[in-house]
Amino acid sequence: MEDVQVVAMLVRRCVAGDAAAWEEIVQTYNRRIYNICYRFAGSSDDAEDLAQEVFIKMYRTLASYDSSKGALVTWVTTITRNLLVDHFRKTKQDRITDSLDAATSAHEDAQPLSEQIQDQSAPPDARVRSREVGESVHAALAKLSPELREAVILRDLQDFDYREIATVLKVPEGTVKSRINRGRAELARLLQRTYRQVM
Amino acid sequence: MPDHTSTNKDKDHTSNGMPCHEFDGLLSDALDGVLTGARLDGFQAHARACSVCGPLFAEVEAGRNWLKDLTEAEPPVSLITNILASTTGVDTQRLRVNVSASQPRVSWLGASWLERAQAWASGAMQPIWGTVRQPRFAMSFGMAFFSLSVALSVLGVKPADLRQVSLRPTAIRHTYYNTQARVVRYYENIRFVYEVESRVRELKRTVAPAERPSGEAAPEKKDHKNDTTQQPEQKQDRDYSQSGNHLILASAPLGPSVFDPLNQDPLNQDPLNQDPLNPDLPVVSGTTCRRLV
Numbered sequence: 001m002e003d004v005q006v007v008a009m010l011v012r013r014c015v016a017g018d019a020a021a022w023e024e025i026v027q028t029y030n031r032r033i034y035n036i037c038y039r040f041a042g043s044s045d046d047a048e049d050l051a052q053e054v055f056i057k058m059y060r061t062l063a064s065y066d067s068s069k070g071a072l073v074t075w076v077t078t079i080t081r082n083l084l085v086d087h088f089r090k091t092k093q094d095r096i097t098d099s100l101d102a103a104t105s106a107h108e109d110a111q112p113l114s115e116q117i118q119d120q121s122a123p124p125d126a127r128v129r130s131r132e133v134g135e136s137v138h139a140a141l142a143k144l145s146p147e148l149r150e151a152v153i154l155r156d157l158q159d160f161d162y163r164e165i166a167t168v169l170k171v172p173e174g175t176v177k178s179r180i181n182r183g184r185a186e187l188a189r190l191l192q193r194t195y196r197q198v199m
Numbered sequence: 200m201p202d203h204t205s206t207n208k209d210k211d212h213t214s215n216g217m218p219c220h221e222f223d224g225l226l227s228d229a230l231d232g233v234l235t236g237a238r239l240d241g242f243q244a245h246a247r248a249c250s251v252c253g254p255l256f257a258e259v260e261a262g263r264n265w266l267k268d269l270t271e272a273e274p275p276v277s278l279i280t281n282i283l284a285s286t287t288g289v290d291t292q293r294l295r296v297n298v299s300a301s302q303p304r305v306s307w308l309g310a311s312w313l314e315r316a317q318a319w320a321s322g323a324m325q326p327i328w329g330t331v332r333q334p335r336f337a338m339s340f341g342m343a344f345f346s347l348s349v350a351l352s353v354l355g356v357k358p359a360d361l362r363q364v365s366l367r368p369t370a371i372r373h374t375y376y377n378t379q380a381r382v383v384r385y386y387e388n389i390r391f392v393y394e395v396e397s398r399v400r401e402l403k404r405t406v407a408p409a410e411r412p413s414g415e416a417a418p419e420k421k422d423h424k425n426d427t428t429q430q431p432e433q434k435q436d437r438d439y440s441q442s443g444n445h446l447i448l449a450s451a452p453l454g455p456s457v458f459d460p461l462n463q464d465p466l467n468q469d470p471l472n473q474d475p476l477n478p479d480l481p482v483v484s485g486t487t488c489r490r491l492v
Contacts (some may be wrong), residue, residue: 016327017333022287030274034274048281056285130270137266177226177227181226188261
C-alpha cells in the first residue's frame with residue numbers, strides 16, 4: 001500500500017521539524033481520513049472537525065510511530081477509529097435515532113429518505129440519481145451499529161485487508177469477517193425495506 | 200426474510216455435507232473470489248439448499264454491491280489549510296512553492312556527478328533546513344544577529360571599514376603585529392597604573408601612624424553621640440603617656456661614690472645632680488613619646 005522506507009523517511013523528516021514533510025503527509029492522507037470520518041459520523045461538518053482533530057493528534061504523536069510495527073496508514077486509521085469511537089460516545093445523547101425517513105445530513109434535502117428514493121423512478125439525469133442513491137446508502141450506513149459500521153467502512157470503502165482491519169479494531173480476523181458480513185446484510189435489509197416502502 | 204439470529208440456532212444444521220457455521224466462515228472468501236474448487240462447489244450447493252444461509256448470502260452480496268456504488272466524498276477545500284494552520288501554522292501555498300523550488304527532480308541516468316552530489320546534499324540537508332526554518336529558530340538567529348551588530352557598533356567596527364581590509368599576506372601580517380602591539384601596550388599601561396597605585400598605597404601606609412592619633416578623636420566623639428544605652432561611660436581612656444619633661448626618678452644608686460657613706464665630703468658632690476627633696480638621689484631627665492594602643 002505504501003513504500004515503507006519512503007514513509008519512514010517522511011516521518012523522520014517530519015519529526016525533525018520539516019514542515020514540507022508534514023504537508024506531504026497531510027496531502028497524502030487527508031482524503032482517506034476525511035472519508036472515514038464522513039462515513040462514520042454522517043455529517044460533513046463533523047467529519048471536517050474530526051479529520052482536523054485526527055491530524056492534530058497525529059502531529060503530536062508522530063514521534064511515537066514505529067514503522068516496524070505496521071504501516072503508517074494503519075497507524076493513522078487506528079488514531080481515526082479511536083477518535084471516532086470517542087466522538088460516538090460523547091454524542092450518544094444528541095444522536096438522531098429515528099428511522100431512515102429522518103433527514104441525516106446537512107448535505108441532504110429536508111425530505112425523508114423514502115421520498116428521496118421515490119424520485120428515483122424519474123431522475124433528471126444519471127448523475128443526480130447516482131447522488132441520491134449514494135445519499136440513501138450513506139443514510140443507511142449511519143443506521144448500523146458502530147462495530148458493524150466501522151468494519152464495513154474499512155473493508156468496502158477503504159479497501160483495507162482483514163489483517164489491517166483486525167489491527168485497527170483490535171479484534172481477531174474471524175470477528176472482522178463476521179462483522180463485515182453482518183454489516184453488509186444489515187445494510188441490504190435496511191435499503192430493501194426502504195425500497196419496498198417506496199414501491 | 201431470514202433473520203441473522205436464526206443462523207445461530209441452525210449452527211449445527213448441515214446441508215450437502217457443509218455445516219452452516221462453516222458456510223459463515225467461507226462467506227467472505229466466496230465474495231472476495233478466493234474460494235475455488237471443491238470448497239466453492241460445496242459452498243454454492245449449501246447456499247442453494249439451506250433456507251437460512253442462501254438468503255443470507257444474497258443479502259451480504261447485495262449490501263456489498265450497494266457500498267460499491269458509493270463514491271468517495273470530496274473533502275472541503277479548506278481542510279488542508281485548516282489542518283496545517285492548526286498544526287504548523289504555516290501557509291500551505293507558500294510552502295508548496297518552496298518545496299517545488301528547493302527540490303528539483305534529478306534524473307539519475309542523465310545527471311552529472313555534480314548534480315547527483317547536489318541532489319544528495321539537498322536531500323541530506325532537508326531535515327536540518329526544515330528545522331532551521333522553524334519560527335523559534337528564526338527568532339534565535341534574529342537575536343544573535345542583533346547582538347552581534349550591537350557588539351560591533353560598540354567596538355567601533357563599521358561594515359564600510361571591512362571593504363578596505365586588504366587580504367594580502369603582508370597586510371595581514373602587518374595587521375597582526377599592529378594588533379599584538381596594541382594589546383601589549385594596553386597590558387603594560389594597566390601594569391603601570393597598578394604599580395603607581397601600589398606605591399601611593401605604601402606611601403600612605405608609612406605616613407598613617409603619625410596621623411592616626413589625631414584622627415582617632417573624631418570617631419570617638421561620634422560614638423558618644425550614637426550611644427543610646429544610657430550606660431555610664433567607662434573611663435578607660437587613661438593616658439599613660441608621659442608628655443612634656445616629666446622627671447623620672449632613678450631608683451637605683453648610680454654608684455658607690457654617690458651613696459658611699461664614707462664619701463661624705465660635700466665638696467665632691469655635684470650640685471646639678473642633687474634632688475632638692477632628697478639630696479641623696481641623683482636626678483635623670485628624659486622625654487618619652489609613648490602611645491596607647
